[in-house]
Amino acid sequence: MWCSISKVATMSGVSARTLRHYDEIGLLSPGQVSVNGYRWYGRTELRRLQRILLLRDLDVPLPQIKAILSGEDDEIVALRRHSRFVSAERDRLDAIAVTISRTLDDLEGGRSLPDDEFFRGLQEGRAQLAATLQEKFGESATGVLPTVDVWPVHWSREDFDEAVSQGRNLYNRLSRARRADVDPTSSIALDIVEEHYEAVCATWPASPAAYHGLADLIESDPSQRAVVGVDDPDLPSWLAAAIRAYAVRRLEHRP
Incomplete structure (x- = not known):
């Protein structure tokens, strides 16, 4: 018995976008893809998804x-x-x-x-x-990450508070783009992410490789996901995809 991607999403509580992302990174591919591009999942794929979700819960x-x-x-x-x-x-x-x-x-x-x-x-x-x-x-x-003494040496408490405020405003704009279904790899998204990159570089000299690596941190580290996704739980994955695209397209990073 084959299940469509929408049915799998409904049964598992995982969005179709996430299932497509799992396919893109080689974590979970559909058992079949029809000529019209529809993805179908069999019992083997459902068992694999079950194990993925168990590990994600951890x-x-x-x-x-x-x-x-x-x-x-x-x-x-x-x-x-x-x-x-x-x-x-x-x-x-x-x-x-x-x-x-x-x-x-x-x-x-x-x-x-x-x-x-x-x-x-x-x-x-x-x-x-x-x-x-x-x-x-x-x-x-x-x-x-920058060294642990970067902020205390160069920033006052007012500098820190201002950076936090600006960061929240930026995350809100990124969230609005995500909610509007803006492709995280599009030029529109990368123009906004450029502000994120500049904000990061204000506190530490992130190389293209380091900025690309920041995407993994935002996706996998619980505290970083909490910071980025405090108002939008789906933002961390979207922003991570945008950061990777920005590092490759605008910073000429070669993974």
């Missing part, structure tokens, strides 16, 4: 899921590695939560929070994120 990154399902990675070893990542991520978020609490005390008049303490949790969080990136993607991944 927040295992798509590249690692692909390796597991291809037999290139031992599932137990992969899940243990992922468990270490989750534990490190929990510790990083705990450090940031402490900073948020301190900042709220400051804003509500509980006590005056010195600027160096304001950035302390951000420093700790950035250092922890670099460690988890190295665990997850290898040594080269740590180059995706």
Whole structure:
């Protein structure tokens, strides 16, 4: 029995766009494609999708899921590695939560929070994120982020607040483009993403390869997905596709 992509999307709760993305990255291809381009999925593909969704529920990154399902990675070893990542991520978020609490005390008049303490949790969080990136993607991944002391040295608290405000405005514009079904690889999307690239370069000198790698981080790291997708859960995947396209087309990155 063959199921259309729309039926699979309805049964699984995964959008047709996501299923097409899985096909594009070689994670889940349809069992058959008819002459008119319709995609059909059989029992084998449905079983594979079920396993993909189980691993996604555990927040295992798509590249690692692909390796597991291809037999290139031992599932137990992969899940243990992922468990270490989750534990490190929990510790990083705990450090940031402490900073948020301190900042709220400051804003509500509980006590005056010195600027160096304001950035302390951000420093700790950035250092922890670099460690988890190295665990997850290898040594080269740590180059995706600036050093932990970039913000405190060059930015005041007002600079940070302004950057956060500008970032939210940019994410809102990106979200509006996504909701309007703008192709993330189109010139319209890349013109907006150019502002994202410039904002990134304002805090660290991202090479074309590093900016391209940032797409994987936005898609797979829970905290980064939370930041980008706070108002639009579908934005991280859209933005990741746009970043990859921008790095290749505008920055001449060659993956």
